[in-house]
Amino acid sequence: MFHSFFPRPKLFFISAAVWSVVTILAWYFIFAGIGDKAGFVMPEQEPYDLSYFLVPANLYFYAYFVICLLLFGAVWSFLAKNNSWIAWSVWGSLLIIAVTYFSVQISVILNNWRRPFFDLMQNALAKKPGITDTDFYTLMLIFAQIAFLSMFVSILTDFFTSHYIFRWRTAMNNFYTANWERLRHIEGASQRVQEDTMRFSSTLETLGISLINSVMTLVVFLPILLGLSSYVTEIPIIGALPHALFWMAIFWSIFGTLLLALAGIKLPGLNFRNQRVEAAYRKELVYGEDNENRAQPVTVKELFANVRKNYFRMYWHYLYFNVARYAYLQADALFLIFLLIPTIVAAKITLGIWQQISTAFGQVSSSLQYLISSWTTIIELLSIHKRLKAFEAAIDGGPLPEIDQHYLEREAQGGEMAANKPT
Incomplete structure (x- = not known):
């Protein structure tokens, strides 16, 4: 890659x-x-x-x-x-x-x-x-x-x-x-070369540009937010805090990132496995088009049961992940206003300064929240990366993941059944 x-x-x-x-x-x-x-x-x-x-x-x-x-x-x-x-x-x-x-x-x-x-x-x-x-x-x-x-x-x-x-x-x-001769026996080899490389590049285009933009935005807007913090001398609960907007933007973003990283810790592995079970199911059906010994009802039922099991696990884990994600995003919409209430009541800023603070704080917090806004896409990229990394293990002569080894055993069994079939 x-x-x-x-x-x-x-x-x-x-x-x-x-x-x-x-x-x-x-x-x-x-x-x-x-x-x-x-x-x-x-x-x-x-x-x-x-x-x-x-x-x-x-x-x-x-x-x-x-x-x-x-x-x-x-x-x-x-x-x-x-x-x-x-x-x-x-x-x-x-x-x-x-x-x-x-x-x-x-x-x-x-x-x-x-x-x-x-x-x-x-x-x-x-x-x-x-x-x-x-x-x-x-x-x-x-x-x-x-x-x-x-x-x-x-x-x-x-x-x-x-x-x-x-x-x-x-x-x-x-x-x-x-390196096709070493790779063509791996489950979904053609799909990995064509579809996974396409998805990897297109997903990376979105994430890569967003990451570079986030880093550049932080470098430029953190000093701006630091300067604008001079207008905010007091925040709720804490009271007086030097450079309050600067520190609260960092705290709030780190808190949200850790929250969603913890809530979504199982999702990359499940998405990775989902690509595997879907590919194994599809591959068996394709073989069944040309070989009557393949795609038998028992085998197909077992493969689809794996698909069903993985999807149901994903639905459950995405349920509580989305609870954490949307709760944080709703709170994020009011967080800056909450911080500025004492400043607004004291009439220490104008509407123009409020707009500058809102933009600078939003730029900094959204950049620091890169993982939050991109987490589902990152999960997809990680699963594609794992799939291609396992693919490259065949080139490097390393051991294949267990699920790929299981697939090759199934392929060998299918080949033996075809060879022993009476003519």
Whole structure:
């Protein structure tokens, strides 16, 4: 799945994670300070239009960001000279990361835009003098420019990502077909090469982009939320808490992630087994089309009983998982308002600041809740991964899982029955 596309995948992903942490820490503890001393500072009132990209502080960071990406790509291009997929697996991944960060920056501009727009709306509703229709139209025109840029970037990103994922699927397909003689005797071999690689790539497209976006959103919006926390000096039950929004967003997201991880701990294994029992049942029926000794009523009944048993177990485990999931999501809808009640009652924020806080808190919490929002998809991906991993055991000469061994024994018995049939 991975070594067919990425160069030395374990080392590649570990180095990517380490390099990310190092560059982020280096920025906040070293290079950001150097930029401030050199005059690359953000204005007190951040721009809420496309001029945000031309602020000296941002241009300085973009240069640092690009250099970090190019260094990582150059090192791996040197280490993996013989990898035929290097242009897509390394440089394609870096391009996706860069464009995703650009998309998050657009979200920051939109968040900046919310304060003047909703403050203007609040002042207009309060009938303060000097507010005209032109003020609203001007801000709406700025929003349209930001929205069209966001739409353009999203469309191109989706187009490139689709090609990137299909290249990955091509690499897997080439690897499995090159080892077909070792794999064709495994249960559902054709399905695993065709359908499972397709599902793996399409599922990973959704999860991978969401993960990168979540990480980038955290890197960008955590400092913003930290700054906005200055407006909230007190929260219910706890009382005064420095940087309350920052810490409560982290606490609430970790709590929800642990809750759903505990509630859904059995689901990946059940989904994995479900693919196995369905494939075994389907395969026996296919053999029965050409061989009268296969798909006998007793055998088919036994195989379908396995399907039924696994589905009923899944229904039960999904029942309490969904109870935990939907209860948390309903509470999540009111959690921020609950935290801000003392601040709202004390009239310490305007409508525009409320919109900024709501957006920043939502961005941070949704990013930290990546596992919550993606858990069912992750479960599906884990089951596909287990299925393909077992498939690759035949290539590596490792032992097959028990269910695959049982299938091969059944195949051998079916072959013996066919060979002993009178002619």
